[in-house]
Amino acid sequence: MSNYNIAVLAGDGIGPEVMQEAKKVLSVVEQKFNLTFTLNEFDVGGIAIDNHGKALPEATLKGCEDAQAILFGSIGGPKWDSLPLEERPERAALLALRGHFDLFSNLRPAKIYPGLESLSPLRADIAASGFDVLVVRELTSGIYFGQPKGIEGEGEEQFAYDTMRYSKKEIRRIAISAFEAAQKRGKKVTSVDKANVLVCSRLWREVTEEVAKDYPDVTLEHIYIDNATMQLLRYPGDFDVMLCSNLFGDIISDECAMITGSMGLLPSASINSENFGLYEPAGGSAPDIAGKGIANPIAQILSASMLLRFSLNLTDAADAIDAAVLKTLADGILTGELLSPENRDQAKSTSEVGDYIANII
Amino acid sequence: MSNYNIAVLAGDGIGPEVMQEAKKVLSVVEQKFNLTFTLNEFDVGGIAIDNHGKALPEATLKGCEDAQAILFGSIGGPKWDSLPLEERPERAALLALRGHFDLFSNLRPAKIYPGLESLSPLRADIAASGFDVLVVRELTSGIYFGQPKGIEGEGEEQFAYDTMRYSKKEIRRIAISAFEAAQKRGKKVTSVDKANVLVCSRLWREVTEEVAKDYPDVTLEHIYIDNATMQLLRYPGDFDVMLCSNLFGDIISDECAMITGSMGLLPSASINSENFGLYEPAGGSAPDIAGKGIANPIAQILSASMLLRFSLNLTDAADAIDAAVLKTLADGILTGELLSPENRDQAKSTSEVGDYIANII
Ligand SMILES: CC(C)[C@H](C(=O)O)[C@@H](O)C(=O)O
Ligand SMILES: CC(C)[C@H](C(=O)O)[C@@H](O)C(=O)O
Numbered sequence: 001m002s003n004y005n006i007a008v009l010a011g012d013g014i015g016p017e018v019m020q021e022a023k024k025v026l027s028v029v030e031q032k033f034n035l036t037f038t039l040n041e042f043d044v045g046g047i048a049i050d051n052h053g054k055a056l057p058e059a060t061l062k063g064c065e066d067a068q069a070i071l072f073g074s075i076g077g078p079k080w081d082s083l084p085l086e087e088r089p090e091r092a093a094l095l096a097l098r099g100h101f102d103l104f105s106n107l108r109p110a111k112i113y114p115g116l117e118s119l120s121p122l123r124a125d126i127a128a129s130g131f132d133v134l135v136v137r138e139l140t141s142g143i144y145f146g147q148p149k150g151i152e153g154e155g156e157e158q159f160a161y162d163t164m165r166y167s168k169k170e171i172r173r174i175a176i177s178a179f180e181a182a183q184k185r186g187k188k189v190t191s192v193d194k195a196n197v198l199v200c201s202r203l204w205r206e207v208t209e210e211v212a213k214d215y216p217d218v219t220l221e222h223i224y225i226d227n228a229t230m231q232l233l234r235y236p237g238d239f240d241v242m243l244c245s246n247l248f249g250d251i252i253s254d255e256c257a258m259i260t261g262s263m264g265l266l267p268s269a270s271i272n273s274e275n276f277g278l279y280e281p282a283g284g285s286a287p288d289i290a291g292k293g294i295a296n297p298i299a300q301i302l303s304a305s306m307l308l309r310f311s312l313n314l315t316d317a318a319d320a321i322d323a324a325v326l327k328t329l330a331d332g333i334l335t336g337e338l339l340s341p342e343n344r345d346q347a348k349s350t351s352e353v354g355d356y357i358a359n360i361i
Numbered sequence: 362m363s364n365y366n367i368a369v370l371a372g373d374g375i376g377p378e379v380m381q382e383a384k385k386v387l388s389v390v391e392q393k394f395n396l397t398f399t400l401n402e403f404d405v406g407g408i409a410i411d412n413h414g415k416a417l418p419e420a421t422l423k424g425c426e427d428a429q430a431i432l433f434g435s436i437g438g439p440k441w442d443s444l445p446l447e448e449r450p451e452r453a454a455l456l457a458l459r460g461h462f463d464l465f466s467n468l469r470p471a472k473i474y475p476g477l478e479s480l481s482p483l484r485a486d487i488a489a490s491g492f493d494v495l496v497v498r499e500l501t502s503g504i505y506f507g508q509p510k511g512i513e514g515e516g517e518e519q520f521a522y523d524t525m526r527y528s529k530k531e532i533r534r535i536a537i538s539a540f541e542a543a544q545k546r547g548k549k550v551t552s553v554d555k556a557n558v559l560v561c562s563r564l565w566r567e568v569t570e571e572v573a574k575d576y577p578d579v580t581l582e583h584i585y586i587d588n589a590t591m592q593l594l595r596y597p598g599d600f601d602v603m604l605c606s607n608l609f610g611d612i613i614s615d616e617c618a619m620i621t622g623s624m625g626l627l628p629s630a631s632i633n634s635e636n637f638g639l640y641e642p643a644g645g646s647a648p649d650i651a652g653k654g655i656a657n658p659i660a661q662i663l664s665a666s667m668l669l670r671f672s673l674n675l676t677d678a679a680d681a682i683d684a685a686v687l688k689t690l691a692d693g694i695l696t697g698e699l700l701s702p703e704n705r706d707q708a709k710s711t712s713e714v715g716d717y718i719a720n721i722i
Contacts, residue, residue, distance in 0.1 A: 230619035258591035
């Protein structure tokens with residue numbers, strides 16, 4: 001019987017209640033597949049600021065280092081928004097974890113599930129043509145981390161600056177992630193850049209073309225970021241894997257999430273070259289609905305499934321969770337935000353959805 | 362009788378044929394309002410490369426310097442795409458003109474016209490809630506022009522870098538443009554940034570807040586770029602003026618253009634502090650439909666109207682053009698791309714639309 005060590009960081013807002021359901025599902029998976037998951041829980045984000053004075057306490061970081069993967073909830077909320085930027089949950093915990101573990105490969109799948117087309121903000125005929133995209137975003141370089149970054153000068157001449165920076169090595173490893181993923185999907189990579197303006201984008205294009213040569217079965221296209229935000233709205237079905245730098249991936253992945261109209265269903269993975277990873281829902285901590293038992297636990301449950309698949313290599317267990325989620329949606333076991341206003345009285349609670357998925361497995 | 366000197370740069374693709382219609386409209390305006398427009402035509406873009414060896418010949422630049430405003434068509438096409446980046450029409454002509462004349466304030470209105478809601482790629486109920494946004498984009502600074510920019514090192518360690526840079530002065534003048542515009546519209550400015558990551562965005566927020574104090578009747582909101590791309594799809598009616606840096610404005614203005622579903626209707630203005638400006642359609646040169654007489658001339662005609670309004674201060678004449686365009690759309694005088702496939706046999710040609718608008722004036 002194999003034993004796996006997972007650090008569980010539920011965080012703020014709806015984090016703890018959706019994490020509860022992910023743990024429920026993991027425990028069923030343990031029985032069914034004869035595995036043992038040792039789940040060690042740690043404070044992170046706002047709750048960690050409240051309890052320990054900082055968003056990423058040493059004990060939490062140590063717990064993550066000792067684990068094989070991190071199952072992350074969500075962090076932040078109005079209570080901590082007035083803190084100096086560097087101390088706020090998002091930067092002090094999330095960006096810090098990405099940097100510390102070199103989680104350079106961010107996978108953000110976004111798809112319109114069968115039967116949920118009407119949630120998409122896109123026109124019915126466009127949504128009906130299908131949407132199933134994997135955004136592969138570089139997560140530890142680019143303008144987020146590039147140096148120098150700062151502010152200089154006085155008066156009206158005072159100026160701020162940030163540096164966008166990419167090495168060939170950094171571009172190559174994320175491009176490889178994208179091509180590997182495309183081989184298992186629709187065999188198409190659309191690389192998003194601004195090569196008509198940015199030197200970084202020109203190097204990005206050059207290296208991406210080089211990597212493409214090793215994947216003759218995968219088609220590579222290049223698109224400018226401004227055009228990408230447009231074509232996604234008009235021809236969403238044309239995309240498969242979208243390869244993006246850190247900043248462009250932040251924008252494109254959020255646009256893709258919104259195109260599905262069901263953010264509460266979308267997981268994400270942030271992985272390093274040893275397959276260690278942090279897995280979290282794509283949505284935020286949603287403080288407005290926290291504690292009400294109405295949040296959708298599926299993004300958190302699918303994050304657990306991605307964790308099993310990518311960091312623990314437990315493909316069968318991950319497949320079982322994914323299939324159970326699909327069936328749950330097909331059976332119409334939905335939290336309120338997925339229902340039209342007329343049908344909202346049929347909404348299931350967070351734990352009812354978790355139970356249903358656990359039962360199927 | 363007042364005489365105005367306008368440089369006309371029709372460019373490539375559909376540029377010349379839609380420019381023809383804008384000139385037709387300007388000539389009617391001359392008669393009706395007792396004005397004289399001296400229109401001096403110059404080559405720009407691909408045609409200038411073919412005729413003079415470069416995208417922005419000296420004579421063209423000189424002609425622009427001698428004029429009170431530039432009416433620009435569109436440039437570029439497959440024929441010139443294989444040139445080195447620095448020589449291509451977009452950079453060598455468009456970015457060069459923006460820089461040369463310090464055209465820092467880019468105004469890109471995007472709205473869903475009454476009766477044309479079904480062209481929007483957004484869901485019918487969302488499109489019905491209305492969309493009328495003015496993107497105010499900073500156009501001569503930021504990561505487009507920031508120094509240093511380059512490529513260094515060898516092998517896999519070779520790296521590229523671009524610098525995003527904004528001074529208080531640069532932020533202040535574009536913020537003022539946005540607040541001035543908002544006062545004449547919906548009295549709301551939504552400033553788009555990434556202040557949780559970029560130092561430039563923090564300075565952007567600080568200066569924008571300062572400027573807001575001088576416009577107590579205008580509401581200021583801040584939104585992260587990633588969230589902005591999402592909210593535009595779900596709540597497009599919530600936005601009035603969107604204030605953006607150069608790169609974010611490039612992305613947001615194209616997303617807004619696509620939301621209208623009618624790019625052929627959208628003009629844009631790029632203005633400096635003396636109200637000298639370059640006016641051009643938001644769409645591209647559309648080489649695939651060039652020469653067929655089917656391109657929509659309205660974006661070009663509305664660009665001429667913006668030119669009269671902003672650079673020549675001819676408000677009545679501009680109002681007359683805008684009203685004529687509105688009536689033309691309301692009367693259903695439409696080029697093919699605005700019609701559903703079933704009705705496409707009712708499509709009017711480029712010159713028929715131009716004639717109709719000219720007649721109304
Ligand atoms: C919170 C923020 C710094 C973060 C980012 O921009 O990466 C978020 O938007 C995300 O995409 O995970
Ligand atoms: C052609 C390109 C350099 C340009 C830009 O990015 O500014 C275009 O996309 C625009 O928005 O006018």
